[in-house]
Amino acid sequence: MLRLIYSTQRHVLRRTCLELAIQQTEQEPDSRVLLVVPEQTKMDMEQDYLTMSRAPGLMQAEVLSFRRLAWRLLGEVGRQPLFPVDPVGRAMLIHRVLHQNKDLLHSFGYLADKPGFIRQVTAVLGDLKRYRIGAKQLQAAAEKAEEKALKDKSLDLAIVLGGYDAALAEAGLTDAEDDLTRLAELLQTLSDLPGSDWPWPWSRLGWLKRTHVLVSGFGEVRDFTPQESLVLRGLADLCAHMTLTAAADAAPGDSQVLDQGLEAFMAGRRTIWHLQAVLPGLEIRRVDAETTGLQTRIARLLRHGNLDREPGTQDGCQLRLIRAASTDDELSYLAGMIRQLVQLEGYRYRDISVALCSLPSYLPRLRAIFREYGLPLFLDMERPLNGSPLMRHVLGLLDIGLTNWSRQALMGYLRAGLSGLTAADIDRLENAWLARGLFRRDRIFRDALYRLPGLATETETEAPDADPDEAGPERETPDCSLLTLRDQALLPVRDALRRLSARSDVQGKGAALRQILADSGMLERVEDLTGRWAGQQEMDAAVMLAQSWNALQRVLDQLVQLTPDLPVSLKQFRDSLSAGLDTAAAGVIPSAIDQVGIGDLQRSMLRRAKVLFVIGASAQNLPPALPPEGLLKDPDRQRITQLIGQYLPSSARDKVFADSFVIDALLTQPAERLFLSTASPPANLFNQLAAQYPGCLMQLPECCDRSDPRLNAPAPALRWLLGNPSGLAPLRSELAGLFADSGLQLPEAGERSLSVRPDLMRSLYEAPVVLSVSQLEKYASCPFSHLAERLLSLQMRPEWRPEVTETGVLLHGVLERAMQAVRQDLLALPEPERERLAQALWDRWLQADLSALIDAWMRETAEQEGLERLFDAGLNASAGRRIRRTAQSSLQVILAQYRQEKYQPARFEWVFDPQRQGQLRLPMPPGQPVWLRGKIDRIDHDGSDGETTFRVIDYKSGQRTADYLALYHGLALQLPIYLAAYAGAHPNLKPADAAWFTVNRPYYAAKTGEQITNDALAGKLVNMQKPSSLNLEPDDLVRLCRHARWQAARLAGELLSGRFPVRPCLLPGQKAPCSWCDYRAMCRFDGNPSAWYRPAKLPAQEAEGTRGGQKASFLEQLRKAFPDPSVPDAPQEELLP
Template identity: 30%
Template structure:
């Protein structure tokens, strides 16, 4: 029996030496077992075949300790317990936490949180590795001297006791399996007189030490590598403290066994090392952690590169360009280069994008949680959505996952309908009936059933289930019903060249089944609520990982400090060297903080790794990484994080600069060189995009970027992408004029347009293009808020007016109670139809429903009072003009010749019959802003009222008609003051006055409001009669002024119509004072209008008063324009 220790510094050749010794043993016909960490087994097999020149591994077996245990138990038997992996452990712990939550002291609040079961799993793992028992924890809790720590230890003891009680005699976890391995090794025949080689272990826990000691008792030789420098003096002796501690533990174990210890100092030959490795890197390996540190005497430090990026993305992009340069200029293979990230989760997506852009293949060496996979998340989302409440948000998350029976497009359309119709709760279980004028309900009904029927079956199955086994069976039946397995198989088959995606996808279905199987095995007879089942499966999915092996030979490996293993690297890139430690971020693993573990260790009880051990391991991991490359080392750090917060470089950066005084720091603050810019077409286009935009805004473009543009123009494969980028950057500088067909103007002259469309064009031609040309609309939602109820008020008052007109009853003759009853009855027919019961399902909904009824009653009462006090009669409600409607289209001449026919719908027309003809007033109901502005009419922003009045005057029968007024009727609750001198009734009447223009004719005004027979203020119009009989008020205009306003509206309508027909589609929003058309615009993300861009101009209107606008219109009319 012999313990052979191969000791040496990093890069001394220990791993190569152990591989050579394995080859010698195998060549002699003796069994050789190579034990490495689980994540390195694949790489170890490749290294053996490459370095030993083997085509296979006959006589050599690469194992992890876990796989060794499996192999031993397969021969010796003796393990009757069912193996419990990490997934099963987390399910058990989640169940324990649910049951014991109220008994916990320190962790009661955290027990139900997502991820807490994972922290408990870390605690259980370390407690078992260090041989802790609940009894020891309780003893330490009583004498630790810290109240909070004592409470934590009590909780840990309770959790650990329950977990071990669950395992007892039935199950065995990974640490228990290693403990059982120690007991079974003496009975294992294939290990007797075998040769075992151990390499790459970064931690010898007491449990691993016990396994190695057991191997020493039966094997002919156990060989292990240790990073220890026995040479004296050693100026970086502290760097090897961890492995020196492991060496002493192994020697003690060998002494107990009576095993011979042979120490082999592995040192490379100086000449051979200098021939293989750059002198700067040789110096750096010796001096980076030495004290005192010696500076490099050579002038050339080209083998080491230091980069300071403005952020993590800049680091990733720089590494990608440098990798491509080394491959092109220095002939390195991609597999000879690696990237190590101090924070792999943050840097991996950035690196993947940057490397793909320059055409460099890469493999991200990490396992991702199963919960990150859409199919696994579908399982959890189905449980959330099947709770019986059928919340639209949960249903849509399920549908958009892509595995619930609907495509992404179908899910989007169904969501649009659900928002429009206000589907919520039990409404999802009923056939769709509302909105047939907007949606194809027959198709939507098929999709609804496809989504909801399996989910309802799952809901009923979970309700009927008496235990976890029946719940899992119901869930499995749901997955079969939606065809999840077939969908995953089809996606894996369609992956094409993306072998990594196909490999990961192939694991998902097996992983889901494994989770369900373990749930049944572990918790089958127990009763759990669906919510508890969901939490248990969430914890299981958090603990289950999806991992793949490299699918190509020549690719760059991207890994973390703890998962990177590439002994023969020519170049290495170390990213993220910031003050978080310049290492994998230290998460608080387990339930005890590092300081608490240190306190217990100082008292003689080691329950987990101490801070000193963690720091030593991570500092050594950094040392290993920096010592690994042979020709090139690139280190980088970020000056700020992704949110722009400043960050400091890690301590290692100062060490690099001190060890290599001539090392210069590069940065992306300086412009890229032409070589960097033109490194790859994708990179060139990426860097060129912002410069194209800057040039379009008037800034210059450097010669190197001009060269990049010319290069892309010369490449046929990239010419189209460049042209799209150029168009994107310069489209506002050279606005295109589209055809009328593209703008949605179909057919031949005369062209028909709505007044609403003209007003949209007046606000912004591009907004008009998107709304009417492309037909893009914001999602319509059945909103239970003030704007949503405003639309209902509009319909309610119109239906009430139509009922009066068609039913032959007059507003002014109804009693208040009867009018309110009719109003409420109408509201009861409108609300369910719009909101499909949604209003009644919440307190806010009921409040808004009552408020809607109240406002509708108030508006109806105000309308009745106005009609009662007026000689005007309600003649038309929702009167259409244009098309097949009762009134003909309003023909508007176009500047330069031709005409356009306008159509629209007038909310209400009142008529006053007189001996000289009919006087007409047009009313438009407004639930929002009801102010009338002559400036808006003059500039063509709001021409609806005068255009509608023009249509009524020109289209209604009768020879003599004149305008009496045009007004907005506000549909809203007024803001009343209890402290005002006026009564609440007078305030209500004043707030409900019609807003607009009225003809300054005393007879008409008195006819409009009988209260003006004498003198005083009108409760219907914002006017007042004076003693002399004249009227005053801002709403009054003369007949000539009224005519000028109507003419101006028609002129602006013609101007806008011509602009539409000419194809104007500029992003040219109007600006008036502080207002711009971009405010509350639904299409800002499409046009990308940027006020800072010199090409982005607004149509700024001059300042002026209402009187000035009226005077300008009157002057224009008199001049015959």
Template identity: 20%
Template sequence: MAHIISGAAGSGKTTALYSLLKTDKGNKVLLVPDQFVFESERRVADELDEKTSGIMVTGFMSLAEKILKKYCPRKIYADSTAKLAIMNRAVKSLAESFDFYGSAAKKPGFVSVCLSGVETLKSAGISSQKLYDIIAEDSTVSSAPAHFTDKMHDIALFYSLYDKMLTELYDDRQDNLLLAARTIAENDCFPKNTRVYIDGFDSFSGAQKEFLRAMADKGVDFTVAVCTNDSGAEIFSECDKTKALFENQYAMDCGKPQKTEYTKFGDSAVRYKNDTLRVLRDLLQGGKAGKPADPHGVTLAYSRNMSGEADFVCANIRKLVRCEGYRYSDIAVICAAPAKYRDAVRSAALRYEVPIFADLPEPVSEKPLLRYLDCLLCAAEEPTGIKVLRYIRSGFARIPSDKKEGKTVPLTLRDQHIVEEYANRWDLKNRRWDRPFPHITDDAEKAVENIRDKIVSPLTEFEKSVRNVGGKELVRRFTEFLFDKADISAAIQGKCQDNSTRQLRYVKELTEEYNNLWRNVSDMLTSLYETLDDTPMTIGELAALIRTCSAQINLSRPPKVLDSVLFGDPARTRSRDVRAVFVMGAADGAFPGIRTDDNGIFTADDNEFLAQSGLDINEDEDAEYSLAVLDCYKALTLAGEKLFVTFAGEPENASEYVGETAKLIGTDIVNIDELPPLYLMESAKSADRQYVLNGTALTAPQKRAVTEALTECGRENTAISRINAAAERRADGADIHRIGETAKLVFPSSSLSPTAIEKLNGCKFSYFLQYGMELRSPFDITMSAVNYGSIMHYIMKYSFERLYANAKDNGNPHAGEDTIKQLVAEAMTEYREKYLLGESEMSAKFNTLYRALSTAAFYLLKYMTAELENSRFVPTYFELTLSKASSVDEFDASPYSFDITLDDGSTQTVTIGGTVDRVDMAYGDDGSRQIRVIDYKTGKKEASLSRIYYGLDLQLLLYLLTLSDNNKDNGCQPSAAMYYPAGKTPLKDIKDPSEELKRGMWLDSHRETGFAVEGTQQELERDNYNGKYIDQNGKQKYECLYSATTIEKTKLANLESRIAKVIKENAGKVKSGCVDAKPLSENGVAISCKYCEYKDICGAGISSATDVNSEDAAAFSEDIVLSEESK
């Protein structure tokens, strides 16, 4: 018999269910979702007293395990690592048999996608044989496309083999529900007077339905609490389907239909102590507000960013606890995208001293220890410079001690630095490090070689020892290597130590975290050892398998204190007597939003074809959306007293629920960013932060209030102290920085790139931090200006090498549009294969921008090749690297080199290398050659001699002058150093322009800038830049679009002398320890400070800066530039 308890949110359904549970004299089972078992057990203990002994509180999987343990012999359950290892074996053995997947089966991540697909099928109660049967049916063959049957055949193939391999060693929890259902049918698993009480479910999976059906057929009775008010409202559509299951399919007694009992609470509202929340609930479920509601207890707010949103939430939690007597456990924070908000909330919680328990999975793959294992295996497999340096930087690498035999010591920061410096100097990052370094001439270089040997030798020995061994043996030897050679125990202990004291102390929190983490790693390696067989496995394959396995293992973090705020998503958050709820991330498209944890291997079309054949893998889109809407309803109706709803963005980004709520209660949405700073000052740290952020906006009384608040907290008013101290320093030489003898450590003799020289000349302090201390921010693979430029450079090199291979002897060829399009497509395909992840692994935005880049590349090549057809310049060298003793076809490409004298009288040699995008040669009839260097720029770049005068924008001129000087004995002389705009094109937006107008518009939007030497070939070809274009007023104009600055030939030596002087002076100061924060400025703006990451700590002000538009710079420019009269 079924007893259905129904009612809207907060109507008292669960309370009624517990009352029935308490009075029931028979055998009782309380069935709840797995994540709610602990809380339900606690509630049973609190409410039912001594009656609890006869109640089993369980989830579906635990109940199935109990049944199987009693009636069936069981093996050890396979964990996620064992499953992935077995799926890896299955896919590897079937790779040649796949009709649909083919080579895709060898790609990273395919194994985890396959396992996810199989577990989805098992959850839905679908076996591999059912898939084979569906494929074989005539209706499927005739109606489904061929690729569908091929795909399902491949899935059934690895599903069946995986299942076979798995059951030889383990049992799978995913099979438990179906196995338990069969066991219930074959045995008397429950006493005759058993009733199952079901609470917390909105819907059931296919396997859960089979389990319930088996129980119903054996005469088990059900009492189920369902969130619906019998109104037929759309928001309850999925709950109504669940209710119908118990009315029809499960209302049976040994196969005979039985009467269904009902307890209906309708729209009762026992939860709400605030009538506004009841009215809001009625509105959300499709009803009408019974009476006008006021905004009491409901707050709606938004901020520009998640950090501001999190500050607002934590500040109000503190207000509730401090001013209104709430406990933290009375409060819940529900987030539409908790993984996205997690870091912002944790950071704010620390500032506001709010204890928050985040009920979120945290994969161990994100932890440094797992990255270390990956770096170790990658370096052992192929010990190239880049991979070994990644291993060194991991923070866990250790080397044998010189003082104590058999002991290891950690690599120091100095060790890392000198190895990286040496690798940069001799360009060793792409070379293998399993042989001695070249150029070992002094003690410092011998020290570098000693470190290399201690790092790499154990790795290469390990690699040799595991060649051609099976997976099981590889895992065993790898584990031995971790303990015997890598000394992982000491490495982990080092991470747990308190470095603030010289005494040996361990930080409790770190020790607990690493103990937990190592237990997971140890279990993973043990599981791999037990699961893998003697099939040969490479180090690379093991590394990939560990990456995949670790991504599936989550760290468990119990609450640090019992009285804490629960932070989770709408579907997982369930608590009794929640007084206040904060709903974060309530933005349009995210609240409600369809869950993104899709089935991976199954597309929407696959699901549709399978559903037509009677195999329902998951809910359809309408059902998923209904469940998402129901989650939102539950989140907004959970609070008994106060509700706060927040989102990030602008007011128009608000979810429809925010708008409806604001309209109902007649209130505005609060702009968090415009709140008074004192509103967010609810703790010492938060007050400290708000003082720093809003110091200039605070009035004198507000500042006094902050000081008093901090004093009351017993904390040092650090923000005020820091700000006042900074103000004093700024007034007294805050921009003066001296590092003395430290300069020799952080600036050893080395080669410099033009970018480094630019930074050095622009601001010595910024250069010191970036290149001396190596303080840099990480970056992602996005379509930034840097990546756009790299891709465009690659296309140019690829295309020009093929177009102009024979141009020296035959002249520059004509390049047709079809040829250009083909070259662009080939170059982009090759670039993706070499430097990017697969298209499926990059973001949709990146892929779209990547494909769109081909348009700009096409026009760029079209008009560049058109110009070159009429030019004597022949593109000759591409991506030419200036390095020691470098030459290409007898063309000397040695770097710029000079000596500087330091303050202590010592001399140091400095070289400036780099890579030239393109070098063109104009061949004279007398055998002479003129050099033109080209630099592609994605943005606008002006050629300014005033900036050159102070050491900025030297790169192109340095390249030109250096290459000309290196090869002057071979008849080479400088002609031009040009910036060529390689950014986006406006031509795609112009409808049907003439070819002449197209060319002119291109020249106008891509005007080459730079410097040309008087009387050289670049100057003689000025007429090649004549063209028609459309001005700002929409009128067509025809003029010469040549815009290079012409340098008098007789004054070229003056230019070269000035460049050498400014580089030597600045390099000498820096290497002598003077790293002052005295940047260069232009038009009142500090040039180097615009995008500088260090401007908050340098102490520089605009008064410290030197203006590049000085009289000296102007006079220099006027002296060497060819006058208009001379032209």
């Protein structure tokens, strides 16, 4: 008896099928029942069978997928394949065939090593085998095709499919995709046997004659394949009864009416039409169940565009429609509502299902939020194993050898977590390699490059924008602890690569890799990590890691099985492994009974849940966007179907029908509660439901109140309380007590100032206290950033980059050596005629070719500072050339300025601190001695007028100009403090000027049509790079020095008292310091206009508002505070800012 049951209600078909199976086993205990279902529903069907049946077990009923049925029946008669190739082996074999036939291929040859391409070819070949299309049909299609692209694709597929089948036969292997074909052949053999008594071994399947077969779960999103159809025909001829189900709105009697009906049931109608041809005499009947409520009205909306809602219906309480401002808000509401349903409304986690409309977009954040809310989840999806720690470890090991120990390969290997090093040790190694720019095997294993701290880094270079007052650390001794870590991590890698390279064939390399893993104790490491993750309730990751070990062994087994004696290079071995691992995937069963089920729309449709959340119900994701069509686009598939007369399914068109059915089945299955949410413009269905049920629509507010589900977990609630003064006020006293019991203090409402106890500050700065000028400038700009950088020692990890060194150590070294050479030439001139002969010396230097000298000075600096790496061919051609050009441009400008002036270079890199000749003590209260330290790039002297004066020059990489408001408020202390320090160490010299010099290579942007001579251009470039002076008279410079010392003393006093408010300083017309600060994420400064510290404007500036007016008012304030610069008295207190 052949019977087909169809309905528009998927759950009705499922229940009917189970009831028939249970009824049959109860009425005829000696008969057998085979339930054939899709693989992913097998376990659920078994559970439902046991739940519905009065019998305590599955005795005479078996729940099988088509593939399991094939192995079940073939195994009974000893015809199961002995050497089957699974998807992993298939991918490796296809990779080999592609490379062997690269010269014959038209489109596929150059794509063989492209990531993901093997997976695409494997998918297409799987379709071809399931729909019984072979290499000959593809060749015929290529001969008939007129389009060149289709002709080339068909020929390439014919070559690959033919080569793949030939390789299987040569190796004595079979393809798992042919299992159903073999089953159909077996069933046909049984049907052809004469009589009722079958000889052995066929008699072992005699029970099929008394078997009832029920096929459920197909005819929903796709039709049966030709392979499956042949199996059904064979079972129909042998078995006592067969019942099939299909989800359809009608049973078409004519092929012309197949397309007349709802999109959601297109696959079901096609299935019914197809089965009528395959199974003559098929009895067809429809089964529907009476339904009411929300799901019935949603079904009407999906299928007919209206709800037909009766007045007074109350099913709106089952529905919630949520609009959120962001994905995090949407997922936080989901997590909080699940906790509420479980805690307050009596649901279990297993009663709840979450359907993600876009799994890739939501899954990473959902994992994090569920972890924060403490929710157990089961992710119902097939997990690719190529990203597991073990797979990354193995491929990273091989990539190290193939990429000459590149940084990406090294860190991929170490970060996999199976190298034996702790995460902290890996961080140390990575930071060391980044700071020293180490990659390539010859550099990584060169001990001399591990000097402390090694090559110049962004933190240690004396770059113009770095801290010029800090003394550089010594660079002499290799860091032995780093060398130990390096050897522990990488010597086994070096040995492993040697062993792999020594073996020439697949079998040898496979054996070597297995032995390498065994010698390193990899199995024990995998087991240890799996156990730790399981103990941390990270079951998904733990199971994946355990399965990846088994998958790797299977990949190596099949690789050796396929081509044991094939000679391969390390790259070919790696590519073959990668092709297999890229296909390896594993399913996971729930690790606990009570978990929230999470999946995409199709997998969620297969679950029965009391509460359903549909997340991401936006216009973009509901229905889901079509996936990439892959290797064969829909037009190609349709054209091949026409050319060979055999059906090849459409991927895009059929996906549209499948998605329609999935959405219909998902939203219309019985559920007590239904939630749809989106953080983007909503889907049409969402809007239609919102129009019908306006009371169910909720817009999540930006600010939560205490009843908001998003606060239904400790961590989110605490964040809200601490960030919401109005919400915290009623609970402050109670919270303060709880905090006090824990040894903590609840911060005051609105408090943004941080403080450190004075006694702790004194212990941090032992007497005598020595501060740098840049420390005080940093503190004045933002006290919190000083706390983070100096006291907490927070910093971005240093990374060696040529462009950092370009404006740092090398340029400083070149300019210093150049000026020393010039000074030696000046001192060599006869004293009486030095002033007259100096002009000729400057001309000689300006006309000289400085290229060779600059190159020599660069090499001297590089050898002294450990920067020889910059002379590697690649870096020397890029960064080295830029440094030479910048140095030459800057030297030309400096020499030209000396020629025009009477200043002569006198000191370079002059250091002042308490241990040297230059001492600068601040005017602090008694008992609080504070000295300053610093380093001045260049000092020039001028003795032409009988009195020797000096100026200080500070090198910068960017343009700087005098900001008199910053000078007045202590935000620009560097130049005046330098003047004060040098003047204090040389009382016979008088300060005359201070300036910034920009070390760069300027460019002049000419206007359209502008004509300019070389001399004029040279003059413009010199002017663009000339020093930016403070432009003050000598007496005013003395006043400024004293003012700067008092400002430095004020800042030092505040710093040492431990005051670190989160209040950065903002000057008019200047960029906020937060724009380049590395600590913004820690201070949580919100940039509110009232939160900035805005220094008071100078009195006269209010009226004049110009730069000239600012300078005049600045000088007026200085002169009032220090009337007589020659008298070293204190300024008038009321004039201090």
